[in-house]
Amino acid sequence: MNENIIWLIVGILLASKVIDSSLLRSEISRLNLTLDKIAKHIGVFDAVTEEINEELKSLILEGKRIKAIKKYRMVTGLGLKESKEYIDSLINNGTNK
Secondary structure, rough: OOHHHHHHHEEEEEEHHHHHHHHHHHHHHHHHHHHHHHHHHHHHOOOOOOHHHHHHHHHHHHHHHHHHHHHHHHHHHOOOOHHEEEEHHHHOOOOOO
């Protein structure tokens, strides 16, 4: 009986941590969007420079799409989904631009 109560408490604590983590990620995403808007408004350049874009395009042309996604994640600090979408947009817009 006592063991069941302990497992229940552990489960509740884990669930609350997962929820907290999810809420923090959402808040960070929202703050990043706000910061991006502010940066564009005041003319601050994006973290992804033309040099990085050229490196990403080169990786794509070499067939190293996953490495390009990893590189973009490392440079920007964005998540997998956002990074994949960015690399896909580079592919769809053509890497020779």
